[in-house]
Amino acid sequence: MNEYIKELILKNLGELKNYFLLNYQVIIEFIIKMFILYFGIFSFAALLTILERKISALIQDRVGPEKANIWKFRLWGLFHPIADGIKIIMKEDFIPKNANKFMFSLAPIITVFSSLIVFAFIPFGNYIQILDHKIKLILIETDIAIFLIIALSSLAIYGVFMGGVFSANSWGILGSMRAIAQLISYEVITLISLLPIILIYTPSTLHDLVEKQSDMFFGIIPNWGIILQPFAFIFFFTAALCENKRIPFDVVEGESEIIGYFTEYSSMRFGAFMFAEYIEIIFFSMLITIFFLGGWNVPFLKDYGFKIFNFVLEIDSKIVYLLELISFIIKVFLVSFIIIFTRWTLPRFRFDQILRLSWEYILPLSIANIIFTAILIRII
């Protein structure tokens, strides 16, 4: 029996070796894309932390953080993420006496993992052309990506649950209780509010979905999700805010009430929770960009250049791809900007209000939206 398994493994290893030899270009491309994507996400998340503080300061007529410097070189406080990172690593890593140590340390790992893994299925640009290589800017392209993304991002509930319950703290338990009720009720909406979009465009993959949004109505109005489905956008945006556990839906954390599921966390474990929150902002703004804001599409920009009615400005396709990538990044940036703005504009909902908003208003309305869209598509 043992020898059989050994043989099987050796055989499979041989196949793996063959696969690698045949497809080494693809694999190397994948690894490079992965490093660039995750490096981009990490630096973007770090940027969001300083952006959040700076935006809140400017909204409240303050100056905001600006003192961190390297050789008296301040750059409007852009070095603060580095200072924050160093500070948070230097802190004491504390585990409560009665806590379940294994689960306690597993929780932040799961949270970060579930917030990072989803980026593998999201396209982050159209193509990019380096010399003769035309590289598709997506890590793994599958047709079930939409559902896979929602399923994987809902793994974050486990991190929240474990962090609260196993840290032997009443506030933690209270926080994770609230978090689970809130996340489960909005998990439904995240998917259901996206279904009308899928009904309209019938995409095979996410990449395809964005390409189907490239048309224009009457040559002026872009065929984006937000224009065809404004209500779905509002529902999804609300659900995204709620999944993110941010104000106005932050009863889970409630800075002034309970600290929530990460009460007992310190040092980089707490940093992981905070970092996951900012990564989730990027994730949701990427989803909103792809589903509702036409992804990397720029109005009037086609593969061969700008075309405004009969006027055509031809551009090299390399530069078109680059422009599309830039437009995607700008859109993601703007959406995360608005998510941060929402935090500093709205007051916190009460807990029962959050649940009622979900089950009594948004869920029936989004289901009605699906039915209405389906009927409309049937008629047209």
Add this chain to the structure above:
Amino acid sequence: MIRTKYIKIKDLNFIEKIYIIEVLKGFVITFKHFFSNLFKMFTNKKIITIRYPEEKIPVLGVAKLKSNHRIKLRHDGTPKCVACMLCSTICPAKCIYIEAEEVESIIEKAPKIFNIDLSKCVMCGLCVEACPEDAISMDKGIFEGGSYNRFLNKSLGGLFYTKKELFLNLENEKISELGASNSLIFRREKYE
């Protein structure tokens, strides 16, 4: 008599109940603040905040009378303090330590040691109220109280005031003629 006042809370109208339009109104306010301040930031105009250690504003009126201590001097440069111990007696934090000494003048008494431990001081200003000689006052204009070593003298960066740092007059100050022993001196000068 207890009066009860009933407050009728207005019902929200339909537009307010939908909430989205009200949210957009809120966004308009925050956007207005954000972009006006962003514009100020890049054109180097001033946002209201005072960046404290780098820029300071003159302390207004009465607030200046709760800064660090000093002891006023007479015309001849001797301290107005007569070591009556009233300030150290009334001090709730017990941060003033005085030892008296005999001097050869009409006042006959002066402090030999006068220490104020700023790390204990609560800045209540009772010593100023208690002083019969108008000697001690808290109008030095220094507010910063941070230090790495509380036992060092204030002049060395600590929090400990001794005679050397305490006995001084402010610049361009009209020398005060208040106080019991001071009037003694003036009366004597008049007679002579």
